[in-house]
Amino acid sequence: MAILASSGFSNMVAAVSSSDTRSMVSSTTVEEPVTVTTTLQKRDAYTCYGSTNTSVTDCQKVVDTILADKQKDFTLWPNICAVWNQGTCKVRFCAQPYVTRPVNRSGTWLATYITSPILDGCISKGNMGVYGDNENLNGHAGTYRVWVS
Numbered sequence: 001m002a003i004l005a006s007s008g009f010s011n012m013v014a015a016v017s018s019s020d021t022r023s024m025v026s027s028t029t030v031e032e033p034v035t036v037t038t039t040l041q042k043r044d045a046y047t048c049y050g051s052t053n054t055s056v057t058d059c060q061k062v063v064d065t066i067l068a069d070k071q072k073d074f075t076l077w078p079n080i081c082a083v084w085n086q087g088t089c090k091v092r093f094c095a096q097p098y099v100t101r102p103v104n105r106s107g108t109w110l111a112t113y114i115t116s117p118i119l120d121g122c123i124s125k126g127n128m129g130v131y132g133d134n135e136n137l138n139g140h141a142g143t144y145r146v147w148v149s
Contacts, residue, residue, distance in 0.1 A: 046131040048122035052149055056124050058087035059148060063111045063119075066091075072107040076144070089123075092147045096140050103144045110146070118148045 062084045074082055076095035084091045093110055095103040113131055122129030128149040134142030 044131065044133055045135040045137060046117050046121075046129060047137055048125065048127035048129050050128050051126055052088075052123070052128045053126075054088045054090075054123050054128070054149060056119055058089035059091070059114070059119050059123055061086040062089050062091050063114055066107045066111045066114075069107055074103075074105050074107065074110065076103045090147075090149050092145075094145050094147070096143055096145065098140050099143045105144070113146060114148060118146070123148060 065084060065086070074093065076082060076093065078095050078099045079097040081092045081094035083093075091114060093105070118129035118131055128147070130137050130145055130147045132142050132145040136142075137145065
């Protein structure tokens with residue numbers, strides 16, 4: 001089940017990502033940069049940040065819930081989030097505050113990008129992750145963000 005909530009998370013990410021398929025991020029809790037490689041769409045970006053004890057197994061249960069949900073498509077209006085919680089895993093899929101039309105994504109799309117790059121590249125290495133359709137993940141550019149923590 002998804003819970004819709006107003007987003008107030010746009011300033012919580014403390015890193016930016018390059019526009020290619022590699023992300024280098026210096027974390028405040030990790031001594032060395034975290035490097036993760038994945039295949040992204042042309043304008044997409046993601047980064048790993050901070051540290052977490054989030055279980056990949058708990059996050060996989062969230063992915064399974066998203067895929068099993070009868071509402072396979074998600075439509076979010078500006079500044080609205082769909083939120084899933086399972087054990088130690090929290091997933092937030094949020095429309096950016098200044099989008100001029102609803103953000104529409106399928107459950108399959110969402111599950112795919114939660115799994116890779118975020119679960120495979122961040123959560124499995126003890127970091128939180130954020131994914132979006134603009135390389136400036138700290139700003140309001142783009143249409144959405146997906147946070148996994």
